Amino acid sequence: MSRGRLFGFLALTLLLGALALWGSTRLTWASTEVAVTGHGTTGTVPIDADGAQLAPGLIGIAVLAVAAVAAAIAVSGIARRVLGVIVVLAGAAGVYLALAGWLSPPTAAEIPRLTGTAAAGAAPIPGATVATTAAPLLGVLGGLLVLGGGVLLLLADKRLPRMGARYEAPGTGRPVDAERSAWEELDAGVDPTTEGTYAGAERDERGPGGSPRTGAD
Numbered sequence: 001m002s003r004g005r006l007f008g009f010l011a012l013t014l015l016l017g018a019l020a021l022w023g024s025t026r027l028t029w030a031s032t033e034v035a036v037t038g039h040g041t042t043g044t045v046p047i048d049a050d051g052a053q054l055a056p057g058l059i060g061i062a063v064l065a066v067a068a069v070a071a072a073i074a075v076s077g078i079a080r081r082v083l084g085v086i087v088v089l090a091g092a093a094g095v096y097l098a099l100a101g102w103l104s105p106p107t108a109a110e111i112p113r114l115t116g117t118a119a120a121g122a123a124p125i126p127g128a129t130v131a132t133t134a135a136p137l138l139g140v141l142g143g144l145l146v147l148g149g150g151v152l153l154l155l156a157d158k159r160l161p162r163m164g165a166r167y168e169a170p171g172t173g174r175p176v177d178a179e180r181s182a183w184e185e186l187d188a189g190v191d192p193t194t195e196g197t198y199a200g201a202e203r204d205e206r207g208p209g210g211s212p213r214t215g216a217d
Contacts, residue, residue, distance in 0.1 A: 014087070018065035024138040030133070051136065086150070087206050094139060
């Protein structure tokens, strides 16, 4: 796989992971019913808790994954490997948060507080049940994709392109410095600004086969 395709695969993995994490936070994770009192009457209303309310950390991990795409091409070497470790840890944290929200959903008494409806006078109903959805699994998928992108950063560091690589001369590991090359030529006794002129004049002074021209020529 070429460097460009490898980086494209890495970017796609991280961006899809970020999209899955963000999308999970927009969906309902748990719902229940609460009692609302007003004007001397009491009634029940359903309330929903989404991923942003139950696992707000997923949003930050999604942002980090998007930023890692730009950072991955801007840095190289040790910095890129450190970035890979950070992305791996962030992906693992995303998997943990999403799994925790799915396996340990909030209780009916906790949902009003988490959603902010408790301040509006909503109160939990004794014995109310909590209905959960599979939306956290989308967050698990997003976390795994981000984690996979971090592993790819660690394993394929030397095969990934980096910013400024196009300015390097073929077969060398560092950029060509025209100014430095000119100084090196001067140190060697060669004037780079007149070398071509002297070479052309020398050719004119010599005849065919490299022999000096005579006055008869």
